[in-house]
Amino acid sequence: MSQQFSSQAIAILIDELRRLPGIGKVTAQRLAFHILKAPTERALGLSDAIRAVKEKVRYCTACWNITESEVCDICHDAKRDPSLICVVEEPKDIVTMERTGEFRGLYHVLHGAISPLDRVSPDDIRARELVLRLHDTVREVIIATNPNIEGDATAMYLARLIKPIGVRVTRLARGLPMGGDLEYADDVTLARALEGRTEL
Amino acid sequence: MSQQFSSQAIAILIDELRRLPGIGKVTAQRLAFHILKAPTERALGLSDAIRAVKEKVRYCTACWNITESEVCDICHDAKRDPSLICVVEEPKDIVTMERTGEFRGLYHVLHGAISPLDRVSPDDIRARELVLRLHDTVREVIIATNPNIEGDATAMYLARLIKPIGVRVTRLARGLPMGGDLEYADDVTLARALEGRTEL
Numbered sequence: 001m002s003q004q005f006s007s008q009a010i011a012i013l014i015d016e017l018r019r020l021p022g023i024g025k026v027t028a029q030r031l032a033f034h035i036l037k038a039p040t041e042r043a044l045g046l047s048d049a050i051r052a053v054k055e056k057v058r059y060c061t062a063c064w065n066i067t068e069s070e071v072c073d074i075c076h077d078a079k080r081d082p083s084l085i086c087v088v089e090e091p092k093d094i095v096t097m098e099r100t101g102e103f104r105g106l107y108h109v110l111h112g113a114i115s116p117l118d119r120v121s122p123d124d125i126r127a128r129e130l131v132l133r134l135h136d137t138v139r140e141v142i143i144a145t146n147p148n149i150e151g152d153a154t155a156m157y158l159a160r161l162i163k164p165i166g167v168r169v170t171r172l173a174r175g176l177p178m179g180g181d182l183e184y185a186d187d188v189t190l191a192r193a194l195e196g197r198t199e200l
Numbered sequence: 201m202s203q204q205f206s207s208q209a210i211a212i213l214i215d216e217l218r219r220l221p222g223i224g225k226v227t228a229q230r231l232a233f234h235i236l237k238a239p240t241e242r243a244l245g246l247s248d249a250i251r252a253v254k255e256k257v258r259y260c261t262a263c264w265n266i267t268e269s270e271v272c273d274i275c276h277d278a279k280r281d282p283s284l285i286c287v288v289e290e291p292k293d294i295v296t297m298e299r300t301g302e303f304r305g306l307y308h309v310l311h312g313a314i315s316p317l318d319r320v321s322p323d324d325i326r327a328r329e330l331v332l333r334l335h336d337t338v339r340e341v342i343i344a345t346n347p348n349i350e351g352d353a354t355a356m357y358l359a360r361l362i363k364p365i366g367v368r369v370t371r372l373a374r375g376l377p378m379g380g381d382l383e384y385a386d387d388v389t390l391a392r393a394l395e396g397r398t399e400l
Contacts, residue, residue: 005291006265006268006272006273007256008256008268009252009256010253010257010266012249012252013249015249016245016249017246019242019246020234021230021231021234022227022230030222031220033290033291034221035220035250035254036254042219045216046216046217046220046250047248049213050213050235051243051244051247052209052213053210053213053232053235053236054235054244056208057207057236066205066210072206074206091205092229092233095205
């Protein structure tokens with residue numbers, strides 16, 4: 001296909017775009033032609049942004065969040081409560097949690113979840129690094145992995161690891177989403193909501 | 201949102217990706233984190249491919265197809281029939297036409313279609329350049345603009361422009377797609393198929 005474009009450069013760009021997740025042949029072609037037609041400073045802006053991410057972004061030495069310094073902004077913020085650590089799978093989950101404005105503790109990014117099917121073992125995630133952070137100041141570890149099989153498996157594994165140290169381990173509540181309708185709740189969510197019912 | 205990422209570089213990359221057509225906030229985030237985690241040579245490959253397209257690709261001085269030389273491969277091919285010119289909206293349409301293997305003439309890329317709603321006037325497409333190509337050797341102009349309102353308007357405009365010169369102007373046939381089922385044909389297509397019915 002690519003050779004018919006009579007430009008090697010556009011064929012290479014289409015091939016590179018197709019390597020991105022969720023980008024198929026048609027989308028890659030559309031994006032490539034968009035880039036070709038875009039003003040040069042726009043296209044070079046994207047090119048430079050990709051390069052900059054690989055050159056500048058590294059991981060916070062404390063919590064494994066992304067950062068451009070030694071330690072990320074959250075770990076560096078003296079107003080945050082160091083006795084609470086919220087454990088998430090990916091850096092983007094921190095953004096989601098921060099959006100609630102409800103959590104004032106620190107984070108720990110696992111960079112994955114345990115998944116035997118995808119061959120992700122406990123050694124492949126930043127679990128050991130989490131345990132090493134649990135000195136005297138830490139009062140509670142809130143596990144905010146995704147509410148799916150991998151997230152649950154990871155939560156169970158971490159709880160087994162951390163509880164013996166004497167630190168409280170909690171997990172985000174599962175139940176009916178706010179603003180929803182009972183009729184549209186799936187069976188598993190409904191069963192969980194029933195199981196975790198609270199006293200009024 | 202972007203500032204919460206505690207990395208300016210990733211926020212910039214997300215913003216740049218969001219400028220691409222069909223890429224929303226969630227997709228841009230997913231792509232940015234994919235690029236962050238990808239091997240450096242993969243990410244730089246994409247970065248360089250974008251830059252190369254802007255630096256190397258230009259338009260064929262004869263037919264306005266994309267090329268990296270003065271004249272594109274098709275215009276340069278002595279085996280192609282210069283008496284036939286197929287008019288398409290975009291360079292990628294040439295790839296689609298070539299895939300059939302049925303057309304052995306030359307092309308002309310308009311880079312758009314007339315659309316009053318999108319403020320694309322006849323002066324915004326390469327229509328004048330097409331007329332300037334119609335010297336004695338050209339026998340027929342086949343208009344292969346898209347089978348929609350803009351494509352039809354463009355075809356009508358070009359026909360009015362070219363016919364007085366004495367060159368034959370044709371348009372790709374409209375009708376039922378091959379392999380389809382009459383039941384699933386939309387009304388407009390069916391009406392067109394009836395209108396353009398052929399003798400058996």
